[in-house]
Amino acid sequence: MHVFLLRRVGSLLVALFVASIAIFLLVRGVNRLRRQQEAPKPEPTTKKCPYCDSTISLHAIRCPQCTSDLQGGKRIPESSPTDEH
Numbered sequence: 001m002h003v004f005l006l007r008r009v010g011s012l013l014v015a016l017f018v019a020s021i022a023i024f025l026l027v028r029g030v031n032r033l034r035r036q037q038e039a040p041k042p043e044p045t046t047k048k049c050p051y052c053d054s055t056i057s058l059h060a061i062r063c064p065q066c067t068s069d070l071q072g073g074k075r076i077p078e079s080s081p082t083d084e085h
Contacts, residue, residue, distance in 0.1 A: 046055050052066040061071050 045058055047058050047060075048054070049056055049063040049066065049068060049070070051068045052063060054063065054065040056063055056065075056070075062069055
């Protein structure tokens with residue numbers, strides 16, 4: 001009788017262990033999904049120049065590559081050498 005009782009208790013402990021692992025994995029998976037959904041996207045810190053497509057700071061008012069004015073949308077012409085005779 002004691003052997004039967006020990007086998008029964010042993011199988012119950014194994015079943016409890018397997019069920020607890022299954023519940024743990026289920027809760028861990030649900031928590032991962034929630035964490036991914038709640039994570040806000042970071043604010044952008046850069047933008048693209050509309051003229052030369054280079055990456056510049058979000059607060060820039062003039063592109064360092066093509067020297068375009070980004071506030072008024074006007075492109076500043078490059079200085080050309082003048083021939084004075």
